[in-house]
Amino acid sequence: MSFISYAQNLEDVVLWKALKNVENGFYIDVGANDPIVDSVTRSFYNRGWRGINIEPILGHFNELVADRPQDINLNCALNESAGELAIWECEIRGWATLDKEVADAHEAEGYKGEWHNVAVRTLADVCAEFRQDNIHFLKVDVEGVELSVLKGNDWDKYRPWIVVVESTFPNTQIETHSEIEDLLINKNYLFAYADGLNRFYVSVEHQELLPSLKYPPNVFDDYQTFSEFTAVKNADETTRKFEDYKQQVLDSVLNxxxxxxxxxxxxxxxxxxxxxxxxxxxxxxxxxxxxxxxxxxxxxxxxxxxxxxxxxxxxxxxxxxxxxxxxxxxxxxxxxxxxxxxxxxxxxISVLKNHIEQIYGSTSWRASAPVRLLGRMRNGNNGEQKVGLFGRGGRKLIRIxxxxxxxxxxxxxxxxxxxxxxxxxxxxxxxxxxxxxxxxxxxxxxxxxxxxxxLSFKSSHSLSLDELHSRIKDELKAAKDERGQQ
CATH class of the missing domain: 1.20.1260 (Ferritin)
Known part of the structure; x- marks a missing residue:
């Protein structure tokens, strides 16, 4: 079965390449946001993994609770020290931040948001509360305060195998990873891979994972994005419904x-x-x-x-x-x-014809044409079996x-x-x-x-026009002869 990628930039595909042999693994997702859309951990949850989701925005946290009942979901923010901080909640989902500079940049571009207070904990505190022997990966995406989150961990006690950190200024390609990288390298982590948005680091204890992170996701990784998976699923369902409806119309016509x-x-x-x-x-x-x-x-x-x-x-x-x-x-x-x-x-019959023409002209039929073509290509015969294709098709059209x-x-x-x-x-x-x-x-x-x-008109006793005309002529001739004799 293909790996379904829910992540924004295929981060989950990269992680799966390194960790696919781990069963029932554990993750920590700092800035989890949506439980499905752009989620780095969704595919792992579907495959039996469990973890901790940290989300300071209450609405997003409630969605996580509803969708991830077997995960640990925390409604708080992480920082270098515990307490309470003001967070800017933007009208654009996923742009909430503790960093005033990031909030000012968004507002300068015309985006609106509101400030409100939120509870703050440290990563070390969370790891100590929910003791876990192995943290297979840590993902941090907190719109500009990633470094503060990493500083709040006790790296001697809690060492994730892989750390994935967003390393650009929010919504730009401006790199901001220098201090983050210095911190992680000092904590005995090795740089493994960059995807243009995130940087991946591997602990020296698990440096055997480095080769699997050497290349970006490619055709050999057997994956498809969630949007592609959804499109194919919807197209298959639409095609099935259409085939059922077409059969109903055909049965109606035959009846x-x-x-x-x-x-x-x-x-x-x-x-x-x-x-x-x-x-x-x-x-x-x-x-x-x-x-x-x-x-x-x-x-x-x-x-x-x-x-x-x-x-x-x-x-x-x-x-x-x-x-x-x-x-x-x-x-x-x-x-x-x-x-x-x-x-x-x-x-x-005209009404039935118009109905069939509307079906073949519908958007769902045109939209599902590539899918049907792919299905036929996938299920079709090859080699010698294609030789008689046109002959059999012709005979089938005649029977139809x-x-x-x-x-x-x-x-x-x-x-x-x-x-x-x-x-x-x-x-x-x-x-x-x-x-x-x-x-x-x-x-x-x-x-x-x-x-x-x-009845009398078609009976054998009726006179034809020729017979009637002949009789009248005979009568006229007989009358004329009689007058001549007189």
């Missing part, structure tokens, strides 16, 4: 496959209805024109003995024309209803298209934009109808079910 099938059926039947309505409209138009000419035909037949028979035939013709009109109206209503159903179903109605819908939209909709749709409908178990749609059967008035 509504009957809707897509219904749309296809209605569209297919709608085309047949359109064709049938065109035929009926043309036939009605011809019958209307023929009925308009009946008056002229009757004028030529008034003088013949067939006048009454023609009147009866015209009456039958008018009745049949009325049935055609009734059937046409019924078909129109059926067609309008089908179009309404089609629009409703297409709207529901055949089993995914939503994908078919998106394909229809695409081919419409490309101008290939009509030929591809005709081919698709032929295949779909050929594989469907449904009975072929019958417009005549539906008309018969919708309006019984159409």
């Amino acid at each position: 509504n496959s009957s809707i897509i099938s219904a749309i296809t059926t209605v569209q297919e039947h709608g085309n047949e209805l359109n064709s049938l309505l065109d035929v009926l409209h043309e036939r009605t138009k011809n019958l209307d024109e023929l009925a308009a000419n009946v008056g002229g035909i009757l004028g030529h037949l008034n003088s013949t003995r067939q006048y009454d028979e023609l009147i009866q035939k015209v009456a039958k013709l008018s009745a049949e024309n009325e049935r055609v009109h009734i059937a046409y109206d019924a078909l129109s209503k059926v067609h309008e209803t089908s179009l309404g159903h089609t629009r409703d179903l297409e709207h529901e 298209f055949n089993n995914n109605p939503r994908l078919r819908h998106f394909t229809v939209i695409t081919v419409k934009k490309l101008g290939l909709y009509s030929p591809l749709r005709s081919l698709y409908l032929k295949v779909l109808v050929g594989s469907s178990p449904r009975t072929t749609f019958s417009a005549n059967e539906m008309l018969a079910g919708q309006n019984s008035a159409f």
